[in-house]
């Protein structure tokens with residue numbers, strides 16, 4: 001996706017710079033562009049096509065001559081693209097790390113829940129055993145009371 005976009009941008013800019021020869025380049029307002037020379041800044045000495053009315057116009061037409069600028073732009077574009085990819089990867093990595101953290105937290109919570117559940121289960125088992133024992137004691141006491149009652153009845157007869 002990114003790759004094809006980049007290729008399109010590259011072929012688009014280089015074909016348009018090769019397409020029109022000098023003198024036939026029209027500016028944005030339809031006039032024949034004139035060749036100008038950069039006098040200041042990092043691009044000093046480079047030539048470009050500009051609007052003949054510049055700077056007294058809103059035309060803003062601007063095109064470097066010689067394709068040098070295209071290559072530089074392309075390099076900048078590649079660099080930017082690479083930086084973007086790195087940034088995207090870092091964001092992706094960060095998201096994955098967050099996800100891992102979340103999953104770990106979830107796992108810890110689950111383990112805690114499980115531990116709690118285990119505790120509850122063993123507690124329940126103990127209580128169940130206790131109540132079972134109580135029940136047995138109760139039935140034993142009931143039987144004993146009946147036996148005693150029987151003995152009392154027998155002795156009275």
Ligand SMILES: [Zn+2]
Pocket residue numbers: 027028029030031051052053057059060061
């Ligand atoms: Zn113009």
